[in-house]
Amino acid sequence: MVQQILDDLRTYFEAKTTITPEEQALLQRLKDDFFPITSVSREDLQTYGFDTRSVTDAQMRRLAQKMANDYCEQLFWSSMEIIAEGLEFPRYPECPVCASRHVCLDGQKGTFRCEGCGQEWHEHLYVLVEFPDDTSFFEEEYIGYPSFGSSDNGARYVSEYDYIAHFKKQPESNRYFKPLGWPESQLYLFQDESNDDLYSLNEPIQDESGIEDFGENAVWVPLCNLKQ
Incomplete structure (x- = not known):
């Protein structure tokens, strides 16, 4: 009943052609993400x-x-x-370190944080795993995507979550990559001759799974290359 009253009030204010500042403030409160459970x-x-x-x-x-x-x-x-x-x-994924279910998401930063042990990880960042790290586990379990630009034949891009869950350690800062799909990837697919060394770190996504997940003309871009 309480929820129905709140919904009716919100519908009433939204239907008004003119609304006072006080009514606008009340409407905003009615749109807050709270839902009553019951009443007495x-x-x-x-x-x-x-x-x-x-x-x-x-x-x-x-x-x-x-x-x-x-x-x-x-x-x-x-x-x-x-x-x-x-x-x-x-549900959010459980903590990759302590397996706690008490995990929160910071939507602005795109990071998860475990309330149990304090471990943090990014939702949409990947890690290039290559020697000296052993990549065989990820390859055998079909986790992540192959890298064709690495000198390590078994190198793979895996989510930061999977990396931490397996190795129980934080990746090195220069191992982070972000997959960008078209048209965002356009800036990174064509070589900038003034920055050949940086451009060479970008890797077009060519494997079947990667194309299926990120689309045609997608690219792996290291964080140091991302243009703000």
């Missing part, structure tokens, strides 16, 4: 034999607050997790 009413109390004829609104608000606190302290988090899993909500 005098009728609920009456069902359990309480005489609510003299119970004030202030007392009802205090009851609701105490019930909310009690729920949060006892069942809220476990119930949320169990029910969300039952509804098949997607």
